[in-house]
Amino acid sequence: MSLPLILAIAVGLGMDAFAVSVAGGVSVEGSKPRYAFRAAVCFGLFQFFMPIAGWLGGSQFAGLVGDFDHWIAFGLLAFVGGKMIFESGRIERRQPADLTQGHTLLVLSVATSIDALSAGLSFAVLGVSIWLPSVAAGVATFAMSLLGFRFGARLGRAFGSKVEALGGALLIAIGLRILLCDVLG
Numbered sequence: 001m002s003l004p005l006i007l008a009i010a011v012g013l014g015m016d017a018f019a020v021s022v023a024g025g026v027s028v029e030g031s032k033p034r035y036a037f038r039a040a041v042c043f044g045l046f047q048f049f050m051p052i053a054g055w056l057g058g059s060q061f062a063g064l065v066g067d068f069d070h071w072i073a074f075g076l077l078a079f080v081g082g083k084m085i086f087e088s089g090r091i092e093r094r095q096p097a098d099l100t101q102g103h104t105l106l107v108l109s110v111a112t113s114i115d116a117l118s119a120g121l122s123f124a125v126l127g128v129s130i131w132l133p134s135v136a137a138g139v140a141t142f143a144m145s146l147l148g149f150r151f152g153a154r155l156g157r158a159f160g161s162k163v164e165a166l167g168g169a170l171l172i173a174i175g176l177r178i179l180l181c182d183v184l185g
Contacts, residue, residue, distance in 0.1 A: 001128050010136035011144070013051075013119060016112040017043040018144040019174050020077075023167035024100055024108075025152020036149035039100040043145045046113035048138030054120025055130035070182030074175040076111035080104060081171030115178070 021039055028035045083104075116137055123130050152167070159166075 001126075001133070006133050006136050007140070009119060009133060010140040013047055013113075013116050013137045014043075014141035014144040016115065016174055016178070017047065017141045018148040019170060020108050020112050021145040021148030022152035022155070023081075023170045025149040025154075026156040026167040028100060028153070028156075035100045036146050036153075039105060039149055040142045040145035042100075042105050042109045043112060044138045044142030046109040047116050047141035048134050050113040050116035051120030051123065051134045051137060052130055054117040054122075055124045055134075057121065058124040070114075070179050073111045073114045074179040076107050077171045077175030077178070080107055080111075081168040081175065083168070085165045085168035085172075111175070 021036075021043070024039050025036065119133070119137075120130055123133060
């Protein structure tokens, strides 16, 4: 497989993490670099390891996950997005939800990397080594997540706390895109 094709796949796999990072940047008050770094590391690691897991699982695992992976991603993103929308409407809340901590970050990392698991399965079926594509996906996702988080933080500062609801809607839209693209072909 050629290097330009591997890089294109890596960028494609990182697009969901980029969009989620924009929503994360919008939702985290103060936008400290450590938040962006924490999210980027987690997203990048999942994008690195999920293709390897898919490749190791090979075609046996493809049938198990392939039929409903889009539903898992949609459900996870819709849950977190709905929570963000709900939280944005709470008056007594002092600080926006932090998507870069704990279970929320784990859920988002899984949701944005399920397509990488499928890519790993594809590489196994094609007999392509997984190591370079996995490294490329992890590094590209890390960089794109950092950029997305910083961009989202600027949006949040420019438009205030109402943007958190928009970030939640964006997560739900990403989940719907994953679902519709997989269901409609």
